[in-house]
Amino acid sequence: MKTFLDKGRNVYSNFIYVIRTKSFYKLFLSLVLFIILPYSIIAGRMIYFEYDNALDWNQRFQLIRIQLLAIDIENQIQDQLQKEFTNPKNKLESKKNSDEIRTFCKLDSSDSKQEVFFQMVRCHFSEEEQSYFLLSDGNGYRIYPSTFIEEALLDSPFSDPNEGLFLLNSKGDFGISGFIEDDFLVSEEWKEKTKSSLQTNSNLPTLKEVRKDDLGFFLVGVPLYGLPIHLFVVSPINLVLQPILSTLKTNLTTLSGILLFTFFISFFISLKEIESKQKLKLILKEFPHAAILYDSTGNVLLENPHIEPTIQLKDVFIYQDSFVLWLKKEVLVFLKEIKDQKMEQQQLRKEELEVFTNNGENLLLEITYQIWYLEQDHQSASGALILVQDVTKKRLEFEKEMDYARDLQKKYLPSRIQIFPKLDYEILYRPLIQVGGDYYDYIDLGNNRYIFALGDVIGHGVKAAMMMTVLKVLFHQIAKTEPDPSQILLKMNEGIATHFPDPYAFVPFLFLLFDINQNFVYYGNAGHPGMVHFSKNGPECYEKLNPMFGMLPKFSPKVLEFPITKGDRFYLFTDGLKDVENFKQEKLWENELMGFFHTMENNHMSFIKQELDSKIRSFSEGKDLLDDITWIGIDII
Numbered sequence: 001m002k003t004f005l006d007k008g009r010n011v012y013s014n015f016i017y018v019i020r021t022k023s024f025y026k027l028f029l030s031l032v033l034f035i036i037l038p039y040s041i042i043a044g045r046m047i048y049f050e051y052d053n054a055l056d057w058n059q060r061f062q063l064i065r066i067q068l069l070a071i072d073i074e075n076q077i078q079d080q081l082q083k084e085f086t087n088p089k090n091k092l093e094s095k096k097n098s099d100e101i102r103t104f105c106k107l108d109s110s111d112s113k114q115e116v117f118f119q120m121v122r123c124h125f126s127e128e129e130q131s132y133f134l135l136s137d138g139n140g141y142r143i144y145p146s147t148f149i150e151e152a153l154l155d156s157p158f159s160d161p162n163e164g165l166f167l168l169n170s171k172g173d174f175g176i177s178g179f180i181e182d183d184f185l186v187s188e189e190w191k192e193k194t195k196s197s198l199q200t201n202s203n204l205p206t207l208k209e210v211r212k213d214d215l216g217f218f219l220v221g222v223p224l225y226g227l228p229i230h231l232f233v234v235s236p237i238n239l240v241l242q243p244i245l246s247t248l249k250t251n252l253t254t255l256s257g258i259l260l261f262t263f264f265i266s267f268f269i270s271l272k273e274i275e276s277k278q279k280l281k282l283i284l285k286e287f288p289h290a291a292i293l294y295d296s297t298g299n300v301l302l303e304n305p306h307i308e309p310t311i312q313l314k315d316v317f318i319y320q321d322s323f324v325l326w327l328k329k330e331v332l333v334f335l336k337e338i339k340d341q342k343m344e345q346q347q348l349r350k351e352e353l354e355v356f357t358n359n360g361e362n363l364l365l366e367i368t369y370q371i372w373y374l375e376q377d378h379q380s381a382s383g384a385l386i387l388v389q390d391v392t393k394k395r396l397e398f399e400k401e402m403d404y405a406r407d408l409q410k411k412y413l414p415s416r417i418q419i420f421p422k423l424d425y426e427i428l429y430r431p432l433i434q435v436g437g438d439y440y441d442y443i444d445l446g447n448n449r450y451i452f453a454l455g456d457v458i459g460h461g462v463k464a465a466m467m468m469t470v471l472k473v474l475f476h477q478i479a480k481t482e483p484d485p486s487q488i489l490l491k492m493n494e495g496i497a498t499h500f501p502d503p504y505a506f507v508p509f510l511f512l513l514f515d516i517n518q519n520f521v522y523y524g525n526a527g528h529p530g531m532v533h534f535s536k537n538g539p540e541c542y543e544k545l546n547p548m549f550g551m552l553p554k555f556s557p558k559v560l561e562f563p564i565t566k567g568d569r570f571y572l573f574t575d576g577l578k579d580v581e582n583f584k585q586e587k588l589w590e591n592e593l594m595g596f597f598h599t600m601e602n603n604h605m606s607f608i609k610q611e612l613d614s615k616i617r618s619f620s621e622g623k624d625l626l627d628d629i630t631w632i633g634i635d636i637i
Helices: 002-019 022-086 098-102 147-154 188-197 237-286 323-341 392-412 461-481 485-499 591-599 605-620
Strands: 118-123 130-136 141-145 164-169 175-177 206-212 215-223 229-236 290-295 300-304 306-308 316-318 348-357 362-376 379-390 423-430 438-446 449-456 509-515 520-526 531-535 538-541 559-563 569-573 629-636
Touching: 022 130, 022 141, 022 147, 022 164, 022 215, 022 229, 022 237, 118 164, 147 164, 147 175, 164 188, 188 206, 188 215, 188 229, 215 237, 229 237, 290 323, 306 379, 316 323, 323 362, 323 379, 362 392, 392 461, 423 438, 423 605, 438 461, 438 629, 449 461, 449 569, 449 629, 461 485, 485 509, 485 520, 485 559, 509 569, 531 591, 538 591, 591 605, 605 629
Parallel strands: none
Antiparallel strands: 118 130, 130 141, 164 175, 164 229, 206 215, 215 229, 290 300, 290 379, 316 348, 348 362, 362 379, 423 629, 438 449, 449 509, 509 520, 520 559, 531 538, 531 569, 569 629
16 A cells, blocks of 8 residues: 555655746646637637628518518418318308307408408307417308417427417407417417517518516417418527537537647656656767767757767867867857758768867867757757768778778879870769769771770769779770670670679660771660760750669660761760759759850860869869769860
8 A cells, every 4th residue: 555655655656846847837838828728719709700691681581481481380270271161170160250250269351241261260159269260261150270280380390399379360369379388379468568569561571679577588470372471480599509509518528638639648748858868968978989969059068978989079179279168159050050051961061171179289180060959947949960070080090091992093094195087085083082983985996997985883982982983994995896886885884784783783875986997976775864075966865765774674775876077076964063063952954954054065085074174173062072073075176
């Protein structure tokens, strides 16, 4: 029992602790402000307009409904009386004239000689007076009991059980009612209230509000079309308000449920934030690099200050200033940029920075800025998570690796321009890093045949450079032994599918083979988009004739042939040139690059190369390139 009580006290204390935190208050009040308050305002306005419209709508509805009631009541009277004429069942004898009728019944007309064709009357053929319908068939009169119409008024399909129906004669001094407590007669009080609604010259319904016994009612009346009778409906005004009260009750219940749900949601979110904060403290302490969590004002929330076991953030300096103070300023700038630009892609930033320690040792630090949201000191704050890693050793190893790869790649890419008859050409090569995966080459095949090739191995860096060397060896072996351009395509496809590992198995490739003796140039393309042919007919960009090498095991090769014509120019380039991008995310291809080639149509290839390099730099506006860039320009002279 004691253990159970201790657990209960522990749960209660934790509950009280959470709901007293500012985080809980802030979240709960925010949800109330943005969910419950708008819902209350909208529901209140809806109920108000519903009340206002309901009264107006009810008046319209009552006027239409009573017309339906009048038609139904009149049809029942007509049908019942017609049956009596056709097949009389009334045990009362027919009377010959109105004088004889008057001895038993009270008629409307004060003139004893006036003929009566239809009336509701009160008669005493026995000791008890009852209501009857008096009607004439032209030869005499017949008295018919009104019991059937009393039942119709009591249970009409067109009325509400809470309403009352009654019929009054044209003078309003006698009527049949659906009120059982009034012995199916219209009370004197209702007769008085209906006097202003009795009509003799119109068949349109009337509606007014009346009060009886301190209660409000709608009193709607309409004359029956073919009979000298008025039908009245008495409807409590509260009956109209009942749906509105039900709506109000539903909204109050919903509002209470939302409030309770909001309370528990705020409680559990606050509880999770507190737990997350404790876990994050443990994670930061075990993190292998320095990590700092800042709020939106640049204050430190949590931190692991150890860059290395023997070096802390406070021991590092930059530009003669404390690295900690410098980092705080950079964090504020980063957060301001995020707020101003509102760009999701800017929520993560990395940079490398050279710093020095107290003993003069230089370090290269990699700093990662990441936008972050966290509750701290029971306040919900947005800020930034900063990771600081010493990459000095990694940089040295990387530079050694890059030097080796660069030297290796230099050996496998052409190092000087060869002289080919009738051809003047230039090459621009800009790897994304020190080495790249773009492959370009030009080979003298002998017998006045020369081939220019361009390929794009997937990826960057050392691995891509190694695959590029394999591509070069394969292409040289095939191009120097196979004179048919179509077979070059097929054998290159087979070789890449056989010798390249899966991550590099697809290689876009193209070549131009110039046969000076035959005066033809052959264009082979394996899924590579980059060639523009300028001739006297204007520029032409040819389709990707064949699939990329390695994509299909076999295909039917397509090769284009052009006559070697003086003045024609061919521009070959990889995707990296097309994808040069500025800060507006505008691409160099197609308008800018084609426009540039047009303006350069009369310039020498060496000048075009220089201007193209400048064009790339100016268009990118200093933004990093997305891929390796290789361009080959060939002029037929």
